[in-house]
Structure formats: C-alpha cells, structure tokens
Amino acid sequence: MSRPDRAPAPATAPAAEDPRGPRASRAARLLLGAFLLAAAVDLVSLLAGAELGHRIAKPLLMPLLAAYAVARGGPRLLTVALLFGWGGDVFLLLDADWAFLVGMGSFAAGHVCYLVLFGRRRTSPALGALYAAALAGTVTALWPDLPAELRVPVAGYSLLLTAMAYRASSLGLLAGAGGALFLLSDTLIATGVADWPQPPVPDLWVMLTYIAAQFLLTEGALRTGYGERRTTV
Template sequence: MAMEGSRHLWTTAIVASATLAIVGAEIAALRGSHYVFKPLTTLLILAMAQRLPRTGSADYRRLVVVGLLLSTLGDVFLMLPFDGFVFGLGSFLLAHIAFLAALRKRGGWWRARWSLIVYAVIASLVFAQLWPGLPRELKVPVIVYVIALAGMAAQAASVWREHPGRATRVAALGGAFFVASDALLALDRFSAPIPMASLWVLATYWVAQWCIARSVGDEPVSVRTRS
C-alpha cells in the first residue's frame, strides 16, 4: 500500500511538471516554464524508475536509466533557442539503442514477427509522408533514427507476447506511444503544422517515458528465469 502511494505521488509530480512544460511551450509569455519543466519532467520519470522496487534485472534498470538520461539531453537540445534538431536526434537515437538493449534482457530478438511487420508498415507510411519535406542532409540520419525507433517499439511488443505480464505490457505501450510522439513531431516539423503540436507531442512522449520507466518495477517470473 505504501509503495502504491509512492507511485501515485511520483506520477502526480510528473503530470504537474509536464503540464507546466506544455503550457510554457504553447504560451510565449510563459516560455521560461517550458525551459525549466521540460527536462525536469523527464528527470522526475528517471527518479521514479530509480525508486521503484528492485525486483527486476539490475541491467534492465541501468539501461533504462541510461536511455532516460539521453532523452533528457535530447529534450534540452530540442528546446534551445538555436536549431539543435540534429543533436537532439542523435541523443534520442542513442536513447532508443539503450532501451532496445534493455528489452533484449527480457526476451529474444523480435520473436513475435508480427511486431516487426506492424512497425515497419507504420514507419514506412510516416516516412513516405515526411520524405518530400525532409532536407537532403537529414534524409539519412532520419532513416537511421526511424529504423532504431521502430525496432525498439517492435522489440517491446515482441517481448510482451513472449513473456506476458504487467511489466512487459507497459513497456510495449511505451514503445507505441514513443512512435506516436515522434511521428507527430516529425509530421509537424517536415510535413504540415499540427494545431497545438506541443500538447500532443509532449503528452504522448511523457506517457511513453513513464511507461518505459514503470516497466522497471515488475518482472514476470518467466523473464527472471530466462537463460
């Protein structure tokens, strides 16, 4: 009961911080709150992951924390006054690699083949929409990033099917929300503006991060005993 209360407190703090960050992104007069609360929100999610019960793999937790740290760095690059998109892209690419490595600790590589097919189709459809508006110098980096993101989300879904449970299910949701967030961000930037883009992009992004962090706290027995 005490642990559930602690989780609710962390989630409440994360939601409050995220709300202030989104309001600051949407209202120019409050932009200062965006600069403070955007990285703070991801750091709160990281702190939550660190404070969850240590019932799972230490390596899984460690890699998720590394991914969250890299995500925080990406947050900073994407909100700076100058165009730090490439640096942010690189930071999130490394974050997805860390998340992918964590997910490998819980299951084989993409054993549920349907997950690869589903995310390959989604990635292809989004990329086809982006391609005409992508600057030439970004085409290759974005291709690499999309492959890494789709691969991470597909691995999360595959591990869930391989080892059903709350931890793997919430990680799979995290992968799906990450794809949704990055698709919205890319479409808004390179295809057509999305009304209140910051709200949709950041809300789905932090849901994704919360889910991935939350997956640290529980681990199915089938995962713990995996050779």
C-alpha cells in the same frame, strides 16, 4: 510450583514488506508526484502559450522519472535511457539545426539502451510486419519534404525508434503502448520538420505523447521482471 509454559502462538505469515524499506517507498511516491506535477505544468504551459513554463518544466521531466525508477529499484539501463531522453529534451529546446541533430542522437542512444534492456524476449512477427510497413510508408512519404541534410539522419533514427517500439511490446501492454506512443510523438516532430499541416497546438500533442511514452516504458520495465520484484526472495 513452577508456572506452566504458555502454549506457543500459532505461526502466522509475516506481512509483506517493501525490501527497500519505507523510506524508499515514500521517496518513490514523492518523485512520481513531482514528475506528474512537472508534466502537468509543462502541458498546461503549452496549452496556454506560456513558453517560460515549458522551458522550466520540460528539463525536469526525465530526471524526475529517472529518480523515480531508481527509487523503485529499476535497472541501470532504464535510468540511462531516461537520462539520454533528458539530453534530447534539452537540446531540442534550442532553435538550431545542430542542436536538433545532437538531440536526435541523444534520443537514439536512449533507444539503444532500451533495446539492450528488452533483451531477447519474444515478440509478435505480425506486429513486426506492421511496424516495418509503418516505417517504410512514413519515411517514403516524408523523404521529399525533409531538408536534404536531415533525410538520412531522420531515416536512420526512424529505423532505430521503430525497432525499439516493436521490441517494447515484448514487456507487455504498458511498455508496448509506450513504444507506440514514442513513435507517434517523434513522427509528429518529423512532420513538423517536413512542413506538413499540423494539429492545433502541435507541441502539446508532441509532449503529451512523449511524456506518456516514457512513463509507460518505465512502468512496463519496472513491472516486468525488473525493479522491486528482483529484490524479493
């Protein structure tokens, strides 16, 4: 007598799997941890006045964040924007006027990448008006105190940065907060160039807002139609 066929097992939905595989997911977690460690070393070094620690940790930040974005399946423009940020970080470590201008140019190229990445998503006209007023007020206030050779470059860069910060809000709260913090960070730098009164340990606040800005922009891009979710079917 032949054995009766077993009843088929009830169909169950397959468990959700990371389309990039467990290795990529593990790599992303490790890279994020390395980025956060480098950020902590940099900020603690600034707080403690350990210049060497800052010079070692700062150039590691954006490459680690860019590698994290790649491991998460992020778009190329996001990676390129972060690497332009790395170029700006490195040049701003040099104490020279030409290096400041080159670093500002590298950051500006990163902002262009962000603007292209954000595309034509809708943004709030009221928020745009607020950013425009902030730009006009800041440039007007800083202009007399900036070195003459930096006035036009700083004004042009400020326009591009403000546009990036405004357009970042189209990706949601995380990216919008990142854009706003980037604007705050660079405004702190500009007030230092203009010899305005500074808060205690000014470089700490510049780097704290900058690190948070780049991380939030990255997470905002990865969570809003980019990265892992684009590889699912």
